[in-house]
Amino acid sequence: MEFISPTVIIILGCVAVLLFLQWKNLRRPPCIRGWIPWIGAGFEFGKTPLEFIEKARIKYGPVFTVIVMGTRMTFVTEEEGINVFLKSKEINFELAVQNPVYHTASIAKNIFLKLHEKLYITVKGKMGIFNLYKFTGQLTEELQEQLQNLGTHGTTDLNKFMRHLLYPVTVNILFKKGLFPTDERKIREFHQHFQAYDEGFEYGSQLPECLLRNWSKSKKWLLALFEKNIPDIKTHKSAKENYPTVMQAVLDLLEMEANEQKSPNYGLLLLWASLSNTVPVAFWTFAFVLSHPNIHRTIMEGISSVFGTAGKDKIKVSEDDLKKLPLIKWCILETIRLRAPGVIARKVLKPVKILDYTVPSGDLLMLSPFWLHRNPKYFPEPDLFKPERWKEANLEKHAFLDCFMAFGSGKYQCPGRWLALLEIQICIILIFYYYDCSLLDPLPKQAPIPVGNIKQAATMLLSKHLGSELGEQKREAGWNDLMNWKRGET
Numbered sequence: 001m002e003f004i005s006p007t008v009i010i011i012l013g014c015v016a017v018l019l020f021l022q023w024k025n026l027r028r029p030p031c032i033r034g035w036i037p038w039i040g041a042g043f044e045f046g047k048t049p050l051e052f053i054e055k056a057r058i059k060y061g062p063v064f065t066v067i068v069m070g071t072r073m074t075f076v077t078e079e080e081g082i083n084v085f086l087k088s089k090e091i092n093f094e095l096a097v098q099n100p101v102y103h104t105a106s107i108a109k110n111i112f113l114k115l116h117e118k119l120y121i122t123v124k125g126k127m128g129i130f131n132l133y134k135f136t137g138q139l140t141e142e143l144q145e146q147l148q149n150l151g152t153h154g155t156t157d158l159n160k161f162m163r164h165l166l167y168p169v170t171v172n173i174l175f176k177k178g179l180f181p182t183d184e185r186k187i188r189e190f191h192q193h194f195q196a197y198d199e200g201f202e203y204g205s206q207l208p209e210c211l212l213r214n215w216s217k218s219k220k221w222l223l224a225l226f227e228k229n230i231p232d233i234k235t236h237k238s239a240k241e242n243y244p245t246v247m248q249a250v251l252d253l254l255e256m257e258a259n260e261q262k263s264p265n266y267g268l269l270l271l272w273a274s275l276s277n278t279v280p281v282a283f284w285t286f287a288f289v290l291s292h293p294n295i296h297r298t299i300m301e302g303i304s305s306v307f308g309t310a311g312k313d314k315i316k317v318s319e320d321d322l323k324k325l326p327l328i329k330w331c332i333l334e335t336i337r338l339r340a341p342g343v344i345a346r347k348v349l350k351p352v353k354i355l356d357y358t359v360p361s362g363d364l365l366m367l368s369p370f371w372l373h374r375n376p377k378y379f380p381e382p383d384l385f386k387p388e389r390w391k392e393a394n395l396e397k398h399a400f401l402d403c404f405m406a407f408g409s410g411k412y413q414c415p416g417r418w419l420a421l422l423e424i425q426i427c428i429i430l431i432f433y434y435y436d437c438s439l440l441d442p443l444p445k446q447a448p449i450p451v452g453n454i455k456q457a458a459t460m461l462l463s464k465h466l467g468s469e470l471g472e473q474k475r476e477a478g479w480n481d482l483m484n485w486k487r488g489e490t
Contacts, residue, residue: 027357027358028359028360029064029065031072042068045068053371073364074363074366075343075368076366077372082403084352090352091346091348093408093412094113096346100206103207104201107262111259127415135423136317136322139173140316142172154484155482166278167191168180175233176232179233193222196218200212219268226263226268230263230264277420281332282427282428283481284335286431287443289331290439290443298327299428302324303432307321310433330387331428333393335385336406337373337404340370340405341369343366345367347365348363373404378402436487437484437485441481
């Protein structure tokens, strides 16, 4: 009897394994690997990610994988893939964002995974729809206080205008009254460090801090700011309100979970999440409204009908007043639709089937709100600013239009979305009530986000971040965002 040598058996076994793996890979989505090991398609993808995604969709179909910096990212662009992204129990949000959280806020994986759901429920409860009435008066008062510093007229950069208005309002309401500095030098210092941290956030979420000296310096400055002020935030009691701020609720939970030492770190995350999106959305909403005279005029007429003509006295904005001015909320939501983030992500825990493909465990499953919001199947004339399309949304029951994904999806949607919308609504009302505003250079009629300026999708995992692209968007559009403002007749 003739025996087969062990060497032949090993070779045949290896061939069988290779054939099996090849067969398995045939069932995986088409993969764009690039030509450099580990980096993969990183350079091409990082240069123009949204354009890269669209070209790949046309070439490979609605499901495809891109290897970037050692990470497999599988994109879904049509209904079946979107349904898996929204409904599958085999994909996970927390594991997709854990690394960016560690890099940007120095919160270790074990602590983040232990506390995330509890903190999410706490923050969502504090800023949810049933507690919004607690913020309406505070926001109105804080915004009017900041507007008093404007004077009677001027010309300024709209982005700078929004930062100087909304930074102190948001900080004082979410953390404690008086936390935002009033000294000019300290105000400039805060702006400098927060902007540096915000603009470098995507890079900071992936790269070692030693390679990002200025970003790391600003991160440490902000952490030191919270380290110094946490005791005061914790014991602060408002002279007018008898309920804790959002940050105080977070601190109570951290104390209960014996993780008080991470209070500054979670303070930094809350600060970034609240400022990095609210300011750009307010900026673009004003830009769109002021660039559409009919919409601007209708909003002004609505504000006058509700609050009368502008006078010296301060006005109070109520929930009933907001319901009488639905166009303002429509404009904000339409702005968010057009300026949505490049991608949102989930980690695949177990292989999931999409169309004829199997997406393996370990992949990041990626969905692009940018392209989804430009699908004419869901949003007719998708590149146009058409706030009236939001008449179809059941906003009274807090429901958005189908396939509107700017706030994420599923269990962990943005917990502060309703408060952010409220803040921008009141901001628009007060500015247009007190001031006549105009742009020196109106926004181009159709100016979608330049695809070359959304940072690498692999880094856009923590939040629906709009801030760091804002300056580049303006420059690529060739747009001067200077705004004239003048106090209305009293």
